[in-house]
Amino acid sequence: MRFDYTKGLLLKGGINVSDFKLFRQVATYIRQTPFWKLLLIIMAISAITTLITLFTLDLLNMIN
Numbered sequence: 001m002r003f004d005y006t007k008g009l010l011l012k013g014g015i016n017v018s019d020f021k022l023f024r025q026v027a028t029y030i031r032q033t034p035f036w037k038l039l040l041i042i043m044a045i046s047a048i049t050t051l052i053t054l055f056t057l058d059l060l061n062m063i064n
Helices: 002-012 017-032 036-063
Strands: none
Touching: none
């Protein structure tokens, strides 16, 4: 299943309709789990922290 998916992606070199269907299936599966909101919050927190770290590193580079 997964091998077929990657092969189709490589052959066509883009996003197919089947990719969207697979993404939708994954989204519904995550939504069925009771802690999907927790996962979403964790993802948001990690994104914010990465942005903050990148910003601080940029500031440190500007100082030096």
